[in-house]
Amino acid sequence: MAENRIDIVRPDAPALAAHGTYGVGRTTLELTNPDQADVPAVLTGDKNARRDRPLAVEVFYPAANVTPVAIDAMLRDGSMIKLHGRSAPDVAPDRSGAPYPLVIISHGYPGNRFLLSHLAENLATKGYVVASIDHTDSTYDNKGAFEVQLVNRPLDQKFVLEEMDRLSREEGTLLGGLLSAERTGLIGFSMGAYGAVISSGGSLTEEAVAAKREQLGNLLTQHRTGSAEHEELVDDRLKAVIAIAPWGRNAGYFSTESLSGLEAPALFVAGSHDDISGYEKGVRKIWEESVHSDRFLLTFEYANHNAAAPMPAPEESYAFNEELGFAPFNHYADPVWDTVRMNNVLQHFSTAFLGLHLKQNDEMGTYLDLIPNAGDGVSALDENGHPKPEHTYWRGFPARTAMGLTFEHLEPLVD
Numbered sequence: 001m002a003e004n005r006i007d008i009v010r011p012d013a014p015a016l017a018a019h020g021t022y023g024v025g026r027t028t029l030e031l032t033n034p035d036q037a038d039v040p041a042v043l044t045g046d047k048n049a050r051r052d053r054p055l056a057v058e059v060f061y062p063a064a065n066v067t068p069v070a071i072d073a074m075l076r077d078g079s080m081i082k083l084h085g086r087s088a089p090d091v092a093p094d095r096s097g098a099p100y101p102l103v104i105i106s107h108g109y110p111g112n113r114f115l116l117s118h119l120a121e122n123l124a125t126k127g128y129v130v131a132s133i134d135h136t137d138s139t140y141d142n143k144g145a146f147e148v149q150l151v152n153r154p155l156d157q158k159f160v161l162e163e164m165d166r167l168s169r170e171e172g173t174l175l176g177g178l179l180s181a182e183r184t185g186l187i188g189f190s191m192g193a194y195g196a197v198i199s200s201g202g203s204l205t206e207e208a209v210a211a212k213r214e215q216l217g218n219l220l221t222q223h224r225t226g227s228a229e230h231e232e233l234v235d236d237r238l239k240a241v242i243a244i245a246p247w248g249r250n251a252g253y254f255s256t257e258s259l260s261g262l263e264a265p266a267l268f269v270a271g272s273h274d275d276i277s278g279y280e281k282g283v284r285k286i287w288e289e290s291v292h293s294d295r296f297l298l299t300f301e302y303a304n305h306n307a308a309a310p311m312p313a314p315e316e317s318y319a320f321n322e323e324l325g326f327a328p329f330n331h332y333a334d335p336v337w338d339t340v341r342m343n344n345v346l347q348h349f350s351t352a353f354l355g356l357h358l359k360q361n362d363e364m365g366t367y368l369d370l371i372p373n374a375g376d377g378v379s380a381l382d383e384n385g386h387p388k389p390e391h392t393y394w395r396g397f398p399a400r401t402a403m404g405l406t407f408e409h410l411e412p413l414v415d
Contacts, residue, residue: 002315006118013344015396016351020126023066024087056134076328099180101358106192129179153195189309193246240357250278271303374402
């Protein structure tokens, strides 16, 4: 099988993309959220159907003395591949820095818990416990209707937060005492980012809820602006949100009013040519309208929907697949940007953003205080490598490497 590396850091990567000092362990949790709406059954006409909802979660955590073992992961076409990175299964955790902040990762539609494993491992080396979800009815071998995602994404995210908190309190277990759910970050991609917007205080418009009522009954009402269920869903343990290509604003699921409830600090990430979530009328509009959040927008110029989030396309994905009608490569890659390059940039900014908000490391904030257009930066260093007064180049980026990127900041509106 191919050696598909998920831990590559290019020589031109920004400074904070580098891995940290911890090794990485990983363990699989099989969780069950009891008595949930059975959305697939609802869509076939049984409006009151209920079921226990299973969720597999891969937890990446700081460890020591790790000899990496490849991850067995599913490709977009359903075949199995190996991913080579930094982690090994079920090794003893390194508790020297515990309790560590928690980060939850929520993949796109379809996807799986290893789609962002490169980022999960990278964060674990820096002292985070990372819980990456397999969303039932949204994985490569279990792809359900789109409407399932509309209902369940924020519910899955909240349930995993609750379960990780519970498991952290169990003495004598691998996760017992290892993490603090009081300092949680949420990273979502595409439909995972749709869920993250709702989990962090955004809500659905009445028009969106009404448009799906014939199919879903009142199941989306719980995510509607002003509903008691939505107010209960939003959790103050969620201290930071990274939403990569969030879907929904371009389709009328969010509005100026409904996004005003998003209050958690947020880093939005987008490709300027995203043809799934949209840019000007999609991701950028969500960033603009989340007026009560201290928020940033990282844009990859000319990138499409796959900007920054997916792992590098596995070698086995290159061949055309008759059943899919395309090469699985297209599920991972971007036609303009190198995926490893984008991964490294996101690792850098995620490290700074989460370090600031989950670890209260103020120095990390200096990596976010940037001129908006990287191409306008001037690199001016003295003979000792110290910045001169005219130096405006993005901090952490070697000279000539911060190109094709913009990074914008909007402070929260004070009512």
